[in-house]
Amino acid sequence: MDHNLAVLIDGDNIPSAYVKEMMEEIAKHGNPTIKRIYGDWTNPHLSKWKSVLLENAISPIQQYGYTQGKNATDSAMIIDAMDILYSNKVDGFCLVSSDSDFTRLATRLREAGKRVIGIGEKKTPDPFIVACDRFIYLEILKTKDKEEQPEVVKGKPNKKQSVDRLTPRVINFIANTISDVADDDGWAFMGDVGSLLQKKQPNFDSRNYGYQKLTPMIASIDQFEIESRENNNNSKFKLIFVRNKE
Template sequence: MTDRIAVLIDADNTSHRYAADLLAELAKFGRPTVKRAYGDWRSDSLKGWAAKLNQHAISPEQTMAYTVGKNSTDSALIIDAMDLLYSGNVDAFAIVSSDSDFTRLATRLRESGKTVYAVGRSNTPQALQEACDRFIRLELLDSAPEDIAVPAAPEGAASADAPALPNLQSLLTRGVNNASDDDGWVSLATFGNYLRTTYPAFDPRSYGFAKLLDLVQAQPFLTTEGSGNAVRVSVKGRTTTAPAKKVAAAKKAASKKPAAKKDPKK
């Protein structure tokens, strides 16, 4: 059954020009059944969202800024998320924001057994990235323009610099070693799941590759075998003979063994 995803967008913190792309990306993981955007819609900075709300059937949630320099978007989004959690009508949540204030919300939803996706800019604080099952960088979405005017983030919402990407060789080598069987091989699917579990922000596109297989095959320190859904990965030099060949040889040898003779007295 396809997961039902609640998509909760911090419009004060996210450009409207990403609307189509982020929804298309989230559709890879399930069916967005709840789509809400939060902001003070009286603000001129949110005018660009008007057409996107209708186009993508996103419900606008008005959050009044009661104090100058502050907004109530965070509180409204958190309250709605908890209401949805206890309603039991969704299986996963997508928090679209670069604001670290949602870190505790993400961990609380996961504690209740829900899958949590976060969608934000590259400079989203590491705490929020790690608090989710998967972090998706807005800048990596295919059709998103590179010259987007990003709404000003609330004070302290994101660090000035994007968290550094982990060393690729170290990340992939450690991943193969930890996820592989005793023979040193791991299926590509299992390998991908392990990487995203240990590093929620992992995405081949961060390193210039569209798919994990393309990334793996481009690394001189890794080797692959098989095709389609049967691709396996190993650290080069760690295995001598592909396990599949050993299994085939063993089956062939077994088929040549003579059948056991029957005892004529029985």
């Protein structure tokens, strides 16, 4: 059963060009029953958002900018989030912003037992990222566009594409996480590995490195060994396990 999500968007801080891919991504995590975007709609810089709101059933919330140079949406978005929290109508929140001012809000919502998914650009400060259960970069959602689609050769991303590198530090992070959930023989269920990676580092995502899924990314690294096993509960799907090579 899908979890009900409240999607709250900082219109002053997020480009409208990402809205289609962003809503598709949110749908993977739950049912967005509340969708609101905050901003000063008298400001011309939000004009591009107006054309996509109706198409995506997003409700605009007016917040006048009383002080020049200040983000007017912060207080309105935070107040609404707390009202929604106390209404107990949703299971989680999706906070769409690259602004660290929402760090405390994310922490408070998680303290109340709600799942918090953050979405923002790669410029987002670390405090907001780590305050979320999961954080997704907007830039990786645009790879569906033909001009930005990563080229894949034998399961590996083309070196020309603009993605993060699989550095020794990243590989060691994965190796340590595998060890954390491995059985006595060193094997770890891939689903458990993925869950723990995101708990340790909310912005960890295989798409940051040019891979749509975690399994092909780990399979591309010589340090790891992957094994496919029969699933007694569902013969159509295999269970994937991974371990560090000795």
